[in-house]
Amino acid sequence: xxxxxxxxxxxxxxxxxxxxxxxxxxxxxxxxxxxxxxxxxxxxxxxxxxxxxxxxxxxxxxxxxxxxxxxxxxxxxxxxxxxxxxxxxxxxxxxxxxxxxxxxxxxxxxxxxxxxxxxxxxxxxxxxxxxxxxxxxxxxxxxxxxxxxxxxxxxxxxxxxxxxxxxxxxxxxxxxxxxxxxxxxxxxxxxxxxxxxxxxxxxxxxxxxxxxxxxxxxxxxxxxxxxxxxxxxxxxxxxxxxxxxxxxxxxxxxxxxxx
Amino acid sequence: xxxxxxxxxxxxxxxxxxxxxxxxxxxxxxxxxxxxxxxxxxxxxxxxxxxxxxxxxxxxxxxxxxxxxxxxxxxxxxxxxxxxxxxxxxxxxxxxxxxxxxxxxxxxxxxxxxxxxxxxxxxxxxxxxxxxxxxxxxxxxxxxxxxxxxxxxxxxxxxxxxxxxxxxxxxxxxxxxxxxxxxxxxxxxxxxxxxxxxxxxxxxxxxxxxxxxxxxxxxxxxxxxxxxxxxxxxxxxxxxxxxxxxxxxxxxxxxxxxxxxxxxxxxxxxxxxxxxxxxxxxxxxxxxxxxxxxxxxxxxxxxxxxxxxxxxxxxxxxxxxx
Ligand SMILES: Nc1ncnc2c1ncn2[C@@H]1O[C@H](COP(=O)(O)OP(=O)(O)OP(=O)(O)O)[C@@H](O)[C@H]1O
Ligand SMILES: [Mg+2]
Numbered sequence: 001x002x003x004x005x006x007x008x009x010x011x012x013x014x015x016x017x018x019x020x021x022x023x024x025x026x027x028x029x030x031x032x033x034x035x036x037x038x039x040x041x042x043x044x045x046x047x048x049x050x051x052x053x054x055x056x057x058x059x060x061x062x063x064x065x066x067x068x069x070x071x072x073x074x075x076x077x078x079x080x081x082x083x084x085x086x087x088x089x090x091x092x093x094x095x096x097x098x099x100x101x102x103x104x105x106x107x108x109x110x111x112x113x114x115x116x117x118x119x120x121x122x123x124x125x126x127x128x129x130x131x132x133x134x135x136x137x138x139x140x141x142x143x144x145x146x147x148x149x150x151x152x153x154x155x156x157x158x159x160x161x162x163x164x165x166x167x168x169x170x171x172x173x174x175x176x177x178x179x180x181x182x183x184x185x186x187x188x189x190x191x192x193x194x195x196x197x198x199x200x201x202x203x204x205x206x207x208x209x210x211x212x213x214x215x216x217x218x219x220x221x222x223x224x225x226x227x228x229x230x231x232x233x234x235x236x237x238x239x240x241x242x243x244x245x246x247x248x249x250x251x252x253x254x255x256x257x258x259x
Numbered sequence: 260x261x262x263x264x265x266x267x268x269x270x271x272x273x274x275x276x277x278x279x280x281x282x283x284x285x286x287x288x289x290x291x292x293x294x295x296x297x298x299x300x301x302x303x304x305x306x307x308x309x310x311x312x313x314x315x316x317x318x319x320x321x322x323x324x325x326x327x328x329x330x331x332x333x334x335x336x337x338x339x340x341x342x343x344x345x346x347x348x349x350x351x352x353x354x355x356x357x358x359x360x361x362x363x364x365x366x367x368x369x370x371x372x373x374x375x376x377x378x379x380x381x382x383x384x385x386x387x388x389x390x391x392x393x394x395x396x397x398x399x400x401x402x403x404x405x406x407x408x409x410x411x412x413x414x415x416x417x418x419x420x421x422x423x424x425x426x427x428x429x430x431x432x433x434x435x436x437x438x439x440x441x442x443x444x445x446x447x448x449x450x451x452x453x454x455x456x457x458x459x460x461x462x463x464x465x466x467x468x469x470x471x472x473x474x475x476x477x478x479x480x481x482x483x484x485x486x487x488x489x490x491x492x493x494x495x496x497x498x499x500x501x502x503x504x505x506x507x508x509x510x511x512x513x514x515x516x517x518x519x520x521x522x523x524x525x526x527x528x529x530x531x532x533x534x535x536x537x538x539x540x541x542x543x544x545x546x547x548x549x550x551x552x553x554x555x556x557x558x559x560x561x562x563x564x565x566x567x568x569x570x571x572x573x574x575x576x577x578x579x580x581x
Contacts, residue, residue, distance in 0.1 A: 002362055009359040017347050089343035093404075096307055097360035098332035 006099035010107025011114065014078060018115045028077075028119055032070040036063065036126070039188070060224060063130050064214035065187030068149070068207065071120045075150045076178055078112030079157020083164050105158055105255040109248055112154030113147055120146040132218060141217045148240050149210040155247035162254040180205075186230070187211045209239035260285045260412055260444040261306065266315035268301050275301040277467040278315065283444060283460075288434075290458035291448040292548065294558075298467040299448035300340050303416050306446065307337050320411050336410030338401050340417045340448075346390040350381060350400050353389060354407055361408035368407075375403035378433045395422050402430060406437055415447035419454060431457050452548040463552060470555050475548060482546035482554055485523030487530075490515040490539045497537050504533055512553065519546075519554075 018025070040059035085091040094104055121143055127134045134142070160173055182188075184198075185207035194202075202208055212229060213236035219225040220233070261283035268276040276298040283289040291299045304310040306317055308328045317324045320334035344353050351372065358368040376382045379399035389397060398421060405413055415434075419427040434457075438445055447458070455461050455475065462472040471478065489509070491497040494516055501507045501518060509516040520526045523543035530541065544550075552558075 005359060005362070009356055013345065013348070013352075013356055016352065017345075020347060085345075088346065089339065089341050090345045092309070092339055092341075093337075093343040093357070094360065096309055096332060096335075096337050097357075098329055098362075099360055100329070 003100065003103050006097075006103035007107040007110065010094070010104055011111040014081075014108065014111025015114055018118070025119075028070065028074055029122060031073070032066045032123055033126075035069065036066050036130075040130075056224060056227065057131075059130055060132065060219075061190065061228060062188055063127075063132065064218055065185070065211055067120050067123045067146070068185065068187050068211040068214060069182060070123055071116045071146055071150050071210075072153055072178065072182060072207065074116035074119045075112050075153035076157045076174075078115055079108070079154045079161050080164075080167075080170055082108065082158060082161040083167055083170070087166065101256045102252045105155075105162075105252040106248065108158055109151055109155045109251060112157065113150035116150035116154065117143060117146045120150070134218065138217055142214060145210070145213045145217065145237070145240070148237075148244050149207075149213075152206065152210075152240060152244035152247050155244065155251040158251035159247060159254045162251070162257075181207050184208065185211050206239060206243040209236040209243075212236045213240060260287070260320060261289070261446060262318040263306070264316045266302065266305060266317055267313045268298075268305055268310060269313045275467055276305070276312075279462075279464070279467075279469050280315075281462055281469065281472055283446060285444055286438065286442050287460065288438065288445045288447070288458045290455045290461045291446070291464055292450065292452070292455045292461050292552070293448075293464035294450060297464045299464060300416055301467075302464075303337075303414050303446070303448060307335055307414055308332055334411045336405040336408060336413045338405040338413070338415045338418050340420070342397060342401070344389045344397055344401060344404075347388065349386050349388055350376070350392075351385040353400065354404055357404050357407055363408050371407055371409075375406050378406070378437075379403045379430070395426055398422055399426065399430070406433075406443075409441050410443065412444045412446060415445065417448055417450070419449075419451070427454070452552070455548050461548070463555060465556050471551075478548060478551045479546045482519055482550045484519050484521040484546070485526075486544045486546050486550050487518050487520055487523055487526065488512070488515050488542045488544065489518070489530075490541075491537050492539065493537065497534065500534055500537065510553065510557070517550070517553070519550075 036059070040057075040062055082091065085094075095101070121139075124134065124139060124142060160177075164170070164173075184202050184205040186202060187207070209231065212231050213233060215228045216225075216231075216233040216236060219228050261281075263282070264280050265278045266276055266280070267274065267278050279298075279302065281289075291302065293299055301310065305312045306319060306324060308324050308331050311325060319331045322330040322334065324331050345356070348356070354372050354375070355368065358365075358372075363371065372385070373382065376385055379402060381396060381400060381403065384392070384396070389400065392400065398419070402415070402418055405415070419430060422430070431454075434445065437443060449455055458475065460472065460474055461478060463470045463478075471481075473481075489497060494511060497516060498509045498511075501509050501516075507518045507520065509518040511517075527541055527543065531538070
């Protein structure tokens with residue numbers, strides 16, 4: 001009970017802070033929108049995939065990818081706030097409190113994933129504009145998947161952030177970990193017919209399965225579905241859940257280990 | 260309440276705390292007094308379970324700070340030297356989260372929140388973002404937060420740095436009231452000598468070692484009388500003459516000289532008669548803890564340096580909290 005209370009406290013703080021930062025919400029919505037508009041429209045004309053079914057538009061392809069991207073960046077941003085908290089001292093206040101470290105890590109992971117899921121769900125509102133029809137049930141399923149992906153990524157972020165002493169390291173992490181994870185996931189362009197080493201990397205990228213799960217739920221059963229989806233939904237869900245468990249474990253251990 | 264035995268903390272290539280031992284009784288206010296880098300914060304962090312001691316042992320409220328961390332944390336409250344508020348939350352939210360983490364019931368929380376905010380005169384600002392507070396208001400809020408859960412032992416690491424004298428005095432009044440009413444034991448660090456006089460007992464720490472530990476009154480007795488500050492054109496010749504004619508050993512302090520004598524007021528006429536032409540001005544003071552520190556270490560905890568350091572710190576806080 002006291003543990004739950006501690007998790008809830010840490011979670012609540014992240015959510016309150018999120019709603020208070022209007023510019024951050026705008027910024028984090030603006031970015032995916034921009035991608036969607038520019039890349040979706042700009043590339044759609046030049047970007048023809050051989051063998052694509054009729055009615056296929058590039059924007060259908062990247063829509064789930066952009067949602068994945070938004071969740072990825074928001075989740076990482078939330079996790080990195082640990083480093084800010086350390087720099088601004090608030091973390092000390094939490095660490096000296098009589099609550100186990102794991103509740104702090106889990107609360108943080110839940111807070112980050114809630115915020116990321118909220119971001120993702122706002123993007124789901126755009127579906128009709130893009131010509132994707134989603135039933136209420138589909139939306140619920142998508143939200144569930146978004147939450148799991150966000151939880152996994154926030155936990156990964158926490159694992160990294162608990163090792164980081166300052167914000168300087170953040171750029172390095174972004175450039176050498178987050179961006180490759182993003183591009184290899186097939187969110188922006190299909191990784192089909194690429195060289196085999198790249199395909200291997202793509203299969204190793206956990207985010208691939210997250211994006212694929214979104215496509216699975218959105219498009220399965222439509223002519224687009226067979227074309228866009230790579231793996232069975234079961235595989236996708238298994239991988240992202242395993243990833244969530246693995247990373248939250250790693251995050252908790254890393255967080256515990258700090259002196 | 261606090262029991263420390265041969266506590267040592269080493270960092271990579273230096274030893275910050277070199278085997279200190281002391282005890283603090285229930286309800287006592289115990290002060291650590293020392294210059295920058297003496298090891299005060301390092302000691303406090305070890306006692307609050309945030310740093311592991313390299314060797315030695317410390318018990319808080321009967322619990323070991325290494326093996327019973329959770330019990331220790333339940334017993335203590337902490338006001339850090341550096342800021343530790345969430346600036347993007349309101350004062351009330353900062354207190355609320357603290358109460359949640361320390362398991363304070365919500366009914367109790369409401370009452371205490373009013374009480375502690377009243378104490379630091381921030382009642383009207385509970386709903387404001389901490390970001391919009393002044394440095395002094397933030398500090399007061401942190402102190403209020405430390406009291407919120409009525410800890411058995413409260414650690415205050417330089418609690419009044421950067422505060423004006425009235426606020427400092429006010430905070431000390433609250434500390435004494437709450438301490439008496441709730442039977443709180445207080446361990447604090449400071450490098451303000453006048454602040455240290457609020458303590459029942461003081462340990463003077465320098466280079467990671469306790470130089471002396473006693474009540475402020477007894478420490479002042481160690482100085483052995485009144486302190487006479489002399490300013491003169493030629494310090495060296497006045498020092499020599501004082502030694503030659505009165506057998507007094509003077510020390511250089513700031514621009515002037517300090518000597519201890521039994522009866523300050525009675526000594527002045529004698530001094531003027533003997534050496535009037537060498538001396539520009541003379542003042543007599545009852546001994547302060549500054550004099551004790553000077554006597555024990557041969558150095559001063561220089562107030563002017565302290566205040567520039569404070570300014571730097573306050574500045575650093577501002578910069579950090581843009
Ligand atoms: N994390 C650390 N790594 C390396 N050295 C440290 C660390 N923390 C403290 N020190 C060193 O230990 C010594 C004691 O530091 P401490 O912070 O305890 O001093 P203090 O008495 O609190 O001084 P101040 O009055 O400036 O707060 C200093 O020389 C400091 O450089
Ligand atoms: Mg200190």
